[in-house]
Amino acid sequence: MRTAIYVYSGTRLSITTSEPGLRLFKYPDDRKPVRMLTSPVDGVDVDPGVYKVVSTKHVAITDDHEGANLQIVVSPNNKSQFPQPPPVPAIAEAADLRPLQAFFASDADGNVSRSIG
Numbered sequence: 001m002r003t004a005i006y007v008y009s010g011t012r013l014s015i016t017t018s019e020p021g022l023r024l025f026k027y028p029d030d031r032k033p034v035r036m037l038t039s040p041v042d043g044v045d046v047d048p049g050v051y052k053v054v055s056t057k058h059v060a061i062t063d064d065h066e067g068a069n070l071q072i073v074v075s076p077n078n079k080s081q082f083p084q085p086p087p088v089p090a091i092a093e094a095a096d097l098r099p100l101q102a103f104f105a106s107d108a109d110g111n112v113s114r115s116i117g
Helices: 098-105
Strands: 002-007 011-016 023-026 041-046 049-054 060-063 070-075
Touching: 002 011, 049 098, 060 070
Parallel strands: none
Antiparallel strands: 002 049, 002 070, 011 041, 011 060, 023 049
């Protein structure tokens, strides 16, 4: 499962999971996590950007602004399309989404899954 977090302004995320050892990554670096997540709840301060969590179970994410600063898109398994970005002008105007697809195609260890994309 890949959870995409599109953050539009700095906020504090509350990430809830029952799965130990998850990592939060920020685009474009899919090899060095921003944070190792602790369970069951971890609070993480984030800047604007695109983030991902790769997991086998559901991950619940909220922020301290009732979701006004972010959008979350979940790709339920590793063989489906990457989590499509929401319709935001800055992203919609991008000529090439392949780098973003490659970011989401990698697993938590930075290995690329050829079945996504």
